[in-house]
Amino acid sequence: MDTRGIFIDYHKCVGCGTCEMVCSLVHENACAPALSRIRIVRYRREALNVPVTCAFCEKPPCLDVCPVGAITKNYETGDVSIRAELCIGCRQCTQACPFGHMNFNAAQGTAFKCDLCGGDPQCVKFCWTGAIEYLDNEIAVDIKRSSFADSVMQQHDK
Amino acid sequence: MTQKRLYHNASLCNGCGICQLVCTLEHCRQWNHYQSRIKIVNDTERNAFYSVCCSHCEEAPCIMACLMNTIYKEPGSDITVRDLYHCIGCRACELACPFDAAVFDVIQEKVVNCDLCGGRPLCVEYCPNHALTYDYPEDQADKNRNQAASQKFGASLLEVFKFSGKEV
Amino acid sequence: MRIIIIGNGAAGNQAAQTIQNRDPEAEITILGAESIPFYSACALPDYLAGWIKRDQLFLKSSLNRHRVEIRLGQAVEDIKPDRQAVTAGGELLFYDRLIIASGSRPVLPNIPGIGMPGNFVIKSVHDIDRILAHNPRRIVVIGSGNIGIEAAETLEYQGCKVSIIEMMPRIMPRLFDEFPAMLIRKILENHGIEIHTGEKAQEVIGNNRVEGLITDCREISCDAVIWAAGVRQNTELARAAGIEIGSLGGIKVDSQMKTSHPEIYACGDCVETSDLLTGKPALCLLWSCAKAQAEVAARNCLGEKIAYPGALKLVAEDAYGKPCMAAGLLEEELNKKELKIIEQETENTYHRILIENERIMGIQAVGSMEAMGPLLYLMKKMVAPSEIKRIINSPVLLKNMPWMLTIDKYLQ
Numbered sequence: 001m002d003t004r005g006i007f008i009d010y011h012k013c014v015g016c017g018t019c020e021m022v023c024s025l026v027h028e029n030a031c032a033p034a035l036s037r038i039r040i041v042r043y044r045r046e047a048l049n050v051p052v053t054c055a056f057c058e059k060p061p062c063l064d065v066c067p068v069g070a071i072t073k074n075y076e077t078g079d080v081s082i083r084a085e086l087c088i089g090c091r092q093c094t095q096a097c098p099f100g101h102m103n104f105n106a107a108q109g110t111a112f113k114c115d116l117c118g119g120d121p122q123c124v125k126f127c128w129t130g131a132i133e134y135l136d137n138e139i140a141v142d143i144k145r146s147s148f149a150d151s152v153m154q155q156h157d158k
Numbered sequence: 159m160t161q162k163r164l165y166h167n168a169s170l171c172n173g174c175g176i177c178q179l180v181c182t183l184e185h186c187r188q189w190n191h192y193q194s195r196i197k198i199v200n201d202t203e204r205n206a207f208y209s210v211c212c213s214h215c216e217e218a219p220c221i222m223a224c225l226m227n228t229i230y231k232e233p234g235s236d237i238t239v240r241d242l243y244h245c246i247g248c249r250a251c252e253l254a255c256p257f258d259a260a261v262f263d264v265i266q267e268k269v270v271n272c273d274l275c276g277g278r279p280l281c282v283e284y285c286p287n288h289a290l291t292y293d294y295p296e297d298q299a300d301k302n303r304n305q306a307a308s309q310k311f312g313a314s315l316l317e318v319f320k321f322s323g324k325e326v
Numbered sequence: 327m328r329i330i331i332i333g334n335g336a337a338g339n340q341a342a343q344t345i346q347n348r349d350p351e352a353e354i355t356i357l358g359a360e361s362i363p364f365y366s367a368c369a370l371p372d373y374l375a376g377w378i379k380r381d382q383l384f385l386k387s388s389l390n391r392h393r394v395e396i397r398l399g400q401a402v403e404d405i406k407p408d409r410q411a412v413t414a415g416g417e418l419l420f421y422d423r424l425i426i427a428s429g430s431r432p433v434l435p436n437i438p439g440i441g442m443p444g445n446f447v448i449k450s451v452h453d454i455d456r457i458l459a460h461n462p463r464r465i466v467v468i469g470s471g472n473i474g475i476e477a478a479e480t481l482e483y484q485g486c487k488v489s490i491i492e493m494m495p496r497i498m499p500r501l502f503d504e505f506p507a508m509l510i511r512k513i514l515e516n517h518g519i520e521i522h523t524g525e526k527a528q529e530v531i532g533n534n535r536v537e538g539l540i541t542d543c544r545e546i547s548c549d550a551v552i553w554a555a556g557v558r559q560n561t562e563l564a565r566a567a568g569i570e571i572g573s574l575g576g577i578k579v580d581s582q583m584k585t586s587h588p589e590i591y592a593c594g595d596c597v598e599t600s601d602l603l604t605g606k607p608a609l610c611l612l613w614s615c616a617k618a619q620a621e622v623a624a625r626n627c628l629g630e631k632i633a634y635p636g637a638l639k640l641v642a643e644d645a646y647g648k649p650c651m652a653a654g655l656l657e658e659e660l661n662k663k664e665l666k667i668i669e670q671e672t673e674n675t676y677h678r679i680l681i682e683n684e685r686i687m688g689i690q691a692v693g694s695m696e697a698m699g700p701l702l703y704l705m706k707k708m709v710a711p712s713e714i715k716r717i718i719n720s721p722v723l724l725k726n727m728p729w730m731l732t733i734d735k736y737l738q
Contacts, residue, residue: 041307050307064717067256069707089216100303106160109216199728208728225368227385246372253642256703258729
């Protein structure tokens with residue numbers, strides 16, 4: 001079982017949009033953020049940038065709502081994938097996704113989602129701030145845990 | 159530019175059914191919510207109301223199911239329309255619809271679906287709670303994403319920032 | 327690319343349409359044996375009843391006539407797979423890809439009197455024209471499948487006295503289980519259609535014209551007999567060309583609708599595909615299956631790799647204003663031990679859901695089709711009933727799929 005996933009450190013993200021450009025270039029041969037799998041939501045007043053991508057849920061709502069079974073989950077690898085040839089373009093998954101990740105390609109008439117570039121996510125490779133990382137679940141949680149512990153330590157030092 | 163679509167916000171809907179009444183008044187000239195192209199479903203357990211309406215699928219199953227080739231995509235937009243002259247009322251499309259959105263019109267004995275009132279949906283106009291909106295899918299997707307980001311990430315993140323004492 | 331399509335029916339036209347949408351440069355030739363344009367065979371009973379006019383039968387086609395040549399009244403005589411050509415009307419036509427959509431024809435039993443005027447089948451517009459010209463008043467319909475029931479109903483509407491003869495112990499034996507079949511039988515009998523089950527037609531009697539029918543139980547006087555006791559695949563052309571024929575009598579195709587010859591594809595009534603639910607070989611002679619198969623065949627012709635998931639038996643029928651539908655398998659086709667049947671009956675409606683091994687295997691409904699569409703998709707998706715319960719009870723999802731609520735009441 002592949003336990004790796006995309007982990008995003010919102011502190012580090014500067015909202016440059018490189019990930020969106022790279023993603024659309026790799027998948028659609030065009031630099032168009034609207035066609036990117038990963039999308040950044042920018043809070044300009046708070047200067048906070050939140051890249052949103054697929055969480056690869058264990059019980060994906062998109063899978064549940066898809067009437068034709070175009071979205072499948074591979075329980076071996078944890079991958080949730082969409083088969084464009086089966087998609088009827090009803091846009092139910094775009095509404096059902098709790099993260100608003102499911103995107104829709106209006107020109108092709110099919111929904112599309114993150115496929116982790118087949119195990120080598122390009123957004124991770126090109127993220128120059130290191131905000132997006134492709135890590136093992138254990139390691140990612142470990143980093144998170146220690147960073148929280150650090151902040152507690154800082155409070156303590158004060 | 160893509161076609162605008164109907165969106166229903168369940169948290170604003172109080173189930174008054176005005177959308178159904180104006181729909182039938184417009185399309186069948188009678189007050190009869192059984193004939194409505196938009197259906198409001200009452201979830202008694204959670205005391206909520208949801209809507210069922212044609213989602214104008216890109217490769218619509220009803221088009222494939224139609225025995226008379228009467229259903230087609232309107233050229234220029236991507237809404238699903240019907241040529242009722244050839245419809246024989248066999249209800250195959252009703253069965254093929256995964257969303258139960260095709261409605262059998264008992265007066266004409268033909269199956270109909272939402273036609274978005276030719277670009278100016280009356281249900282949206284008359285919705286007293288603004289639960290129904292007529293919006294571009296892209297804008298709706300952006301709204302969804304922003305909402306998700308602020309709900310799932312934003313709020314909790316701001317708390318974390320507060321806790322860790324970092325300047326936001 | 328030159329593509330020849332044999333057959334001007336639902337499958338042939340759908341294949342041509344799909345090819346043209348995806349590759350506007352392809353040269354398509356449709357060879358139709360009938361000399362009339364593309365029409366809907368499913369609307370024939372409505373035409374027989376006079377509910378629709380003759381011109382409403384013919385379907386509008388959005389094929390671009392510059393690229394598509396439709397030759398009507400030209401039956402293909404021969405397929406030559408080694409030369410990649412077919413002969414039609416004495417002319418040799420070459421192809422890069424061939425799609426066989428030759429359809430099916432009704433079976434007539436070999437009994438005395440079958441050749442007399444007054445024996446009809448329901449397959450093409452000409453058959454209906456002949457019945458209308460004959461103007462029968464007392465009719466016997468042999469076979470109670472979809473076609474038989476519809477024909478009986480429409481003829482009864484025209485004021486004829488109609489009897490149905492069925493060999494099996496219940497009507498619609500391959501579509502409905504015993505109880506729903508009985509409900510439909512009651513509806514039909516209440517409207518004056520006589521139904522005799524468990525009987526077999528033995529002889530058609532009369533002098534130069536049908537005057538009666540003898541079964542193993544009785545003699546019925548009538549002036550027309552309509553044979554609707556099944557159809558047979560048109561596979562002679564394919565068989566002569568050395569294309570493999572399956573065990574059930576249809577042209578054998580793989581999941582990409584390819585026959586045993588790599589350049590030849592087949593779709594529609596003439597093929598034998600696998601069943602969606604069981605995976606076993608199955609014949610599915612339905613309009614929707616034909617169209618879905620044609621699309622798969624056409625896209626594979628153009629070099630895509632699309633698989634056909636399998637055919638699902640699905641019929642919708644209108645019995646005197648009461649919608650009836652059946653999908654999937656029957657009770658007798660399933661394993662008795664693991665079978666769970668959910669039945670729901672009200673005054674006017676009846677629903678039956680067959681569940682085997684936590685999978686919905688069959689749905690039958692009489693009187694109302696509410697929520698049957700969504701349920702059908704859950705069956706196709708092979709979602710377990712317990713999983714459906716979970717989906718229904720998740721408030722996040724329900725916002726997006728309210729039609730689930732209507733299913734809930736059937737799965738109690």
